[in-house]
Amino acid sequence: MLVNFNMLFTSLTFLAVFLPIVLTASWILLHSREPRRPRIALSNAILLLSSLLFYFWGEGRGILLLCACIAANFLFALTIDGARRQGDRKILVVAAIVIDLAALAVFKYADFATRGVNTVFGTKFHELGIALPLGISFFTFQAMSYVIDVYRRDVRATRSLVDFGCYISMFPQLVAGPIVRYSDIERSLRKRHTGLLQVSSGMRRFLAGLARKVLIANVAGDFADRAWAFTEKGMGIHPAYAWLALSAYTLQIYHDFAGYSDMAIGIGRMLGFNFPENFNLPYTSKSVREFWRRWHISLSTWFRDYLYIPLGGSRCSTARACINNLAVFALCGLWHGASVMFLAWGVWHGLLIVAERLAPDSPLSRTRAGGLLGYARTMAAVALGWVLFRSQTPDEAWLFIRSLAGSASIAPETRLLAVDAHPLLFASLAVGALLASGLPWHLREWASRRVGSGRRAAFALAEWCAVSASAAIALLSIAGGSYNPFIYFRF
């Protein structure tokens, strides 16, 4: 799910105005080691207001839905927490979930369902044509996790609407995650401070994420978009370009999403929160199951805890477990967007998981060669899944797969892709692949173990310099991107 939002983390308005103001306010209030409760309350209020402004910036009136979601779930959680009878609690939690899902159904899936019904039954129901509110999947899932946790008595319902509003709408993770559980930040909402170590680590993480997004994901995405634009028009492309586009998209989606998560986690740290990690080198997985333990961790654990396990998980018959897997992954696919292709992507991953479950455990898999084979098999399966994820229609996906295989007729227009296969693309892909392999992180770990205490400052300096240089280039790219000569239709 690539982010399309007005005040992106990579916009000048966010970087130069919004972020410095919010961070400064937070530091002023929370710099002492033991900030007093009123200061934290004021900081939460500022954070809530700035988050609502952030959302309003991109969504305008859609903020009403966010506010309604906050108010409704806050009241439901309080009522659930206060209810004594288990039956009442169950009714209330079901009502809260139904309301959250209804919001999702109306705003995200209504038109998809209408189109489906019209196609299958030949009816002519009108589509509602409602614009999808940004981040609705994230904030409704966070809200649902909260009321379910309160119902399960994993957390106590908060009495502060400001704290709860802060949790649901917190701008770092509002539009693209990670999906944070209330238990993850409950303590920080009541007691936190922004020390030098935490803030500096947050800033490094944020700058690294910014560089990752701008210098790798955006460059790779540009080529992928142009290649897919041809298949959208029904034109086959040269296999070399198709493979390059698939590689570019595979790296784009990872670095885009992971870069955004890095920025969110970094901003969270600077504000005194510890958000959970969302990615853990997913492209180093040796199986699809491992991939899902490393990819969009906050989403996969959400589905595991609130859907897969309640359905019976794997502690049931093999057939039932397979059905559970397929159902969960189909819904996971639909969560990404109301489209047949997202559903197909989810089902594809469900089938892969089921296949891995049913396949006999081979002794080869425990050898180095087996590991490499598993890695290659997983990467191929995941990359093929990205074709489904990126394509708008089954025809488009099939055309792209035929292009990969070299069996599609190549349109002359696609020669334009030669212009986009420039050295910067290959450099970005190389760096992206290196980062995705995890080698730099392993080197960093190795170096930090080897470096003696006397050289830790030098190590920190080197790390800062590397991150700062990348971020400076990214900032230059963002600012330079405003170069826009002779766009006369702007008049």
Add this chain to the structure above:
Amino acid sequence: MQARGLRPAIDAAFMAFWMLILAAIAILRMSTAAWGWPSPVSGVAEENRIPSPWPDFARLPSASWGRAIDAWLNDSFPFRKAVVGFYRHVRFHALRCPFGDRVPGDSGTIFLRGGTWPEIDDYLGAISLGDEMKDDWRTLIEGRTAWAEAHGARYLEVVTPVKIQVHPEHAPWTVKRLPGQSSRKQLEAAMRGSFAESNIVFLTGRFRAAAMEGQTLFYSEDHHVNALGCWMVYDSMAETLRRMWFPQLTKTPYFDNPPDSVAQGLAAGAFTDPASQRLVVSAPGYSPRQYRELDIVFDERRYPSIPVRVRRKGDGLKLAMRHDSFLRFPLSSWRRGGYSSLAIPLGDGFNDIAMFIFKRFSTAELDKIAGAMAPDVIVEQFPECKISLGTAGLDDTMRRAAAFGRAGTAPNTADGREGRYLAMASFSKIVAGKGPGRSPLAVVLDADGRQVATAPVAPGLRRAIFFGEIAGRPPFKLRISNGKAARSRLEIRR
């Protein structure tokens, strides 16, 4: 101990550095407003566009406030010119990477692709004109030609070249080795042998020949022709008009180094202003008028499509011309003030030149122009990479006019045989009858005492009607219903 103390210091130093960097834009922007510091904002003027203004929130829907502020900040952050210049240099000159639709080639030359200016696509032969589009183009030019002649005017369509066709040597190496069949070549082939072949002029050959001699005819970072290229288009246009219909037209010579008389405006000539890189036309007879004075107003008034009218001493020829920014830009800037000093290198002959930017003429708009100024020449210009974007202005009237132009002549007296004919009626002037509640003004065609065709007509100078296919027995007779006409002419073909 020292080492342990150094780590926080490094963290603090870098954090302070980055906070300062991030906050610098806002701080500097506010400081200039609050304390009147010299504004470090710069850059947009060099891009020849108006910077995005601070948004008017009352007029904008709330959902677009953020976008409007983003656009404003993107255009007005301090030291923008230096930042953009450095970035552009790295991206275009050092890395030679495309940037959106802009593709860098050699020598800092930028080409465009896709969208409304698909010059690279066209060069690569990625655009194929279908038979239907080729036929539409042919019909449009033939229709325009016949329509103009019926209205007492001459018609010329000028197809101007684009940068990559003139300077392919500067194209990226991946592109220049793959030239294909451009849409201009396809159209040229389709127009060959047509009724209006001589009414369409392709200038690519002349431009390419000049480029082969070492001339540079386009701005390096822009898709418009430069001052010399602009002059060359007008010069070719004047030459074609002079050769075909108006021998009295003269040309405006171009000087690399203008003599004093030309530089001082005492003699006719054109040269490039080294400071602005725009074409300076020295023409003693010019009396440029403000754009507001042109009373031909179309529905769409999007700036800068506001028409301009230039009046000057001359031989009484009137020119109505449509073009895009291609020819306008090298003459003056987009800023409104630029219009007042507009001078056009068309030599002597024209004393009234109306210029319409961007708009492709519809028949209704041509009717308005003919009624208001009765031009002797109508010129339309468009760049060759836009051929594939379609034939704006081709409607039933133009199709009928084209069909009339192609048909063989037949005398109106004819042989008295019943048959199917094409008819064109023209009038030097039509005046509507007076009185309220009258039915609309119409031209009626009678034969054998019965009405065989009728068509509504607007009052004004030089009016013409192309009837569709009519059935009847010649001779046909014209009459005006609810009005009167001066000097009418009826031509019959089949």
